[in-house]
Amino acid sequence: MTASVTMPVPASRAPRDLSQSWSAERGPLIGLALAAPLIVLVVVMLLYPLGKLISIAFDDGDGFGSITAFFSSAAHIRTMRLTFVDSAIVTLVCVTVGSVVAWALHTTASRLTKAVLWASIILPFLMGSVIKLYALVVLLERHGVINRALMGIGITDSPTRLLYNQFAVVLGLTYHMLPFAVLPLLAGFQTISPDLVKAAESLGASRAYALFSTVLPLSLPSMLATGTIVYIICLGFYLTPEVLGGPTTPFSSSLIAQDVFQFYDLKSASVSALVLLVGSLVVVLLAYALVGRERLARAVAA
């Protein structure tokens, strides 16, 4: 009697054999497990040192005393100003020049042009930064190629100091960062059909206005994103300002290196590093707010 009461379980309700179950949707745990190495890396390589940095900066319990000391130092203020302003100039130049190069790469039909442009992007990219710096020194020095050329064509009559100043730093950083600007810009441009420019031209626009009214607004998010990448990388530069600028036009990282290796002053170095970090964060957040809103608008519209 009791045996006959047992109802067959409908097939769709059958308890799943977990060892053989398959689901088109991944469970949240699998994603987490896959990301685990990265999470560990972030914690170990980023959060722990960051905590350490903060604890060194504020370790003697005088609250914001170390911050106050930092901002009352003319050297630190000027260094920060140089770092942020020079990086901004470099970013502007890189995004502008990079956009031109990337657009040319995107639209040219000439294989030769394409090859030359790619070579001019990739070769410096592959070259070591020390070699690049040395090349610039050779070009810019008092008896270098550029000075000789300037004197040769009569623009100057004695060698001009092109090295060891802000100009050299900005030039060097731009040279270094240009490939980093071109590649993401190109990726952005590749979503824009060159036909848009042709359409604008056929509608009566000049070439310049056609680009300005179609490509520019469409690529603004990728330009902003690119600018952010370039800017953040620039802020942390050490070698280029050190070699091309020298001690009187330092970037923050030079001051940090001095603090660590020459003055054995980890506290001051930590404060500098924190200020730099906060500055970078502000830039990222700002860019995210701008780009993010744009993307959001598109997502909502679509």
Place this chain on the structure above:
Amino acid sequence: MTDDPETSQPLQPHAQTPRKLGLKLDRVCKRFGEVVAVNGISLDIDHGSFVTILGPSGSGKTTLLRMVAGFMGVSDGSIWIGDRDVSAVPPGKRDIGMVFQNYALFPHMSVIDNVGYGLKVRKWPAAERVKRAREVLALVGLAGFDDRLPRQLSGGQQQRVALARAIAFEPKMLLMDEPLGALDRELRVRMAGELRRLHEELDNTVLYVTHDREEALTLSDRIAIMRDGKVESIGAPQDLYARPDTAFVASFFGGHNCAPCEAVLGPAPGTAGTVRVVALGQTIEVARSARLSADAKQAGLAIPGDALEFADAAGNTGAPAIVHSAVYMGNQIQVFCDVETKDGAPMQLRIDLPGGRAVPPSPGTRVRVVVRPQLVTAVPA
């Protein structure tokens, strides 16, 4: 259809209006290194006419259009729009509107801004710009879509916006590069009808590029058929269909059978423009293409599918053949037959039989094929 492309004679679609030149191509060439994409095309198009450039891919039709638009320079020759040589004029100053295959709508602009773009660069005041854009949108049946973005529209709607944008500033010349290619068939037919209707309402010349012969047939006043960088033939759709002047036009445009003549017997006595030939076991008198010289010794025949029919299989008229396959298509049945030729060379012909309730012959059936000479044209072999 008897036109030689070098000295083409423009047709007059609106017979009562005085003739005015819309577009003139004068020995236009385009070379890419060794490759000649467009090889000395001369063409006169009346203002107000709708001309289609039809050709297989690689025939140079898109290159030709891009040269007219100004996106490519000419290697040789000159291009005139109206009475102006525009060969060295930038696209924006050629007074053209262009519709792109992928529409090329500005994705970041609303419909009204897209349509008003050409007016904006022409410095129209904002209020008039909007007014005009709304008029044109109403004309293409998109009233009330002003503030949508292109991606919020269907393919057909995007197509209309592209069209509205290209005609908003009333250009003399409207260029279209396979504008219906991205639409599904039903929409394509409907849009083609609308394009034709719009053309009647507007005062412009249309140069339309396509590889689809149905579109060309539906839309055009005249069709220029391109092949290997040259215009193979130009004429009204009916002429090109009924009396193709080359084998290529017959097969590519008309979809006709092409069969070689077994013998050319010379002009039929007393009738100019005809020729007597032997083909498919028959001696027939057919129309002669102007491209075929009167004393030619060899010729091919352009035979429409409905110019062939079956004769009594047991008799001895026509050519013996075996049914290869048959396709029922509703209003007609297309039967493909392998014809036995004297020299044994394979030849397949398509025969269009009336459809309806008729039953297609089964493959392998032995038949005899005869030709109705009235619909056949002799073309150069």
Place this chain on the structure above:
Amino acid sequence: MRKGLNLLGIAAALLMAGAAHAADAKLSGSINVATWGGPFTDAEKKFFGEPFTAETGVAVNYLAQSDSPTGTALLQATSGNITIDVVNSENAEELNSRGLLADFPDDMRASLENESVPGAVLPYQLKLAQTAVVIACNPDIIKKCPTNPAEFFDLKGFPGARSIVIGLPWTVLNFALVADGVPADKTYPLDIDRAVKKLETIKGHDDVLFTQSPNQAQQMLTDKEVGIAYLPHGTAYSVAQTIKDLKIYWDGATMTNDGLVVLKDAPNKAAALAYVRWIGEHAEAQAGFTKAISYPSPSKKLKDLLDPALYDALPTGHNVAPEDDAWLVKNMPEVQKKFQQFLAGGN
């Protein structure tokens, strides 16, 4: 800071710190020496490390810290993970004042004192490779060479581009004070503000370039980017190998206090002390080292083992006043911060 590529500073330091860790100092029979790299270390390896290993079986690893071996040692001490045994320290007082150094055993100290010139042996340090910062001038491109600090600061009277190496800031302050009229042996305690004021008179001038590393100054001299430089004597000596006419002036120079020290918490302290002792007791090895790179060694016999021209190129061969190490250690933070303000602040 006198050797090697300052350029690769942080990266190199971090890499080497990692390498040192990987080398696992617990392996018996090896020691790690934090040093300057470049020709300096090549000479150390050839004249000290290899014969020492051959004799004792203890392997010697040289870890190049081009910016500052002392700084690296301090970083290791701060993190509590010490892998360095011996430091070629440019600032032993700093390490000693933090209690990081091992004192030499009595017998070792007695032996070293017996072998060395007076003043070369401290309780925790064997002086080696001291530096004097000197004026170098290339008469090929400079019409009138400045021969002392006052003339170096006289840009009008002695025109031409000049480079000032700032890696040892107190030597620059000392240099400015002498230029301002303080006798060379009376500069300590340094009047920092007066020195900075003097330096301000030439900062920003187109002819004056401050350079972090001696290598950069060397490159500028050989590239003729500058004709005059204030730079460590060893670098000047090295430049003189290329520019044969190079003039070197010792007027107003002071001598740094470099030397070998052993860390108190060195993983292989016994071997480390043995290494220092071996060097102190081998006059021929010291002479070879000095010959190779023209930095002084402490041995009494050095003068007899070297030819007079080279002996003359050493700070120990000149009447060069020593620095006041005790004052420097006490006032180093002020020296450095004020110097940093001078360089990076203002315009």
